[in-house]
Amino acid sequence: MKIPPLLAHTAVLLIVATLLAACGNQADTGVAPVEIAQDSSCALDGMLLADYPGPKAQIHYDGTPEPEFFCDTMEMFSLYLKPEQARKVKAIYVQDLDKTTWEAPKGAWIDAKAAFYVVGSKKRGAMGPTIPSFGTREGAQKFTESNGGKVYPFAQVTADMARLDGGALHDQRM
Template sequence: MKIPPLVAHTLVLLLAAGLLAACGQNNGASAVTPKDTAQDTYCALDGMLLADYPGPKAQIHYAGQPEPEFFCDTSEMFSLLLKPEQARMVTIAYVQDMDKADWAAPKGAWIDAKAAFYVVGSKKRGAMGPTLPSFGTREGAQKFAAAEGGKVHPYAEITPDMARLDGGALHDQRM
């Protein structure tokens, strides 16, 4: 069976377009791996040393920037990523899976921030006070919430109000 030239040409173009689209969906994220923190790793937002504080940390990898920016708290990461004026191209963001990291001195256990589950409103405190503990599984987050309070949310449900850096001080009527 002979394929007409116009049909063959169209099939080749469709195949090429499909391959190009698949390449574009990657955005290079798979080539970007999380970096581990050191004793002197500081927070890009406030300059605090990450090793001095408990709770989940975060890192954002920006396009065209060889090293990530680290954050001493997941709330700081969200406060940047959820701002409408955030214009820098984010390649990928990582947070720590607190099922696998020690709360008092978390190291490693990095997971894709968009794949993580977060606990909003727990009584457990991080570097900036109220924090959004991150987990690799919904079950891990639910177990934490049962012990420490709060509600489990996937990344897509986190809002700027959930990631406030003032710890609620702006609405504290006792001040």
């Protein structure tokens, strides 16, 4: 039995599209974001996440049932981009400021690798300077109009942009 060329071509395209989608979509790992509870604390400094403004982040590592939370995206990037970071990351989520508020962010978790970030804004997060996260480039660009900074996709955020010496290392409240 001979398969018509159009049908064979369509089948191949569907298979390739499915495989490409699985490779590029972190949500396909089967790891869902975890909501912040009143007692959720930051992996780096133990601060209670719900007590502070600005977008939060979470990293899910292979072999670890619970994610590590971060009280801001600057801390997440600082850890994730360190050369000595060797643990296998299954998923990273950040809060989408297109869909939640700065003052009291709730839910709105998105794949960190698909988000857009504002580096160098005047807005401060839990530990001082932070890197606000948005689900759309347009949302990030609109944020820069009133808060300054420059928009970058995840892959273009560097370790130098995520230095903690302007925030956590000089926080007088701790």
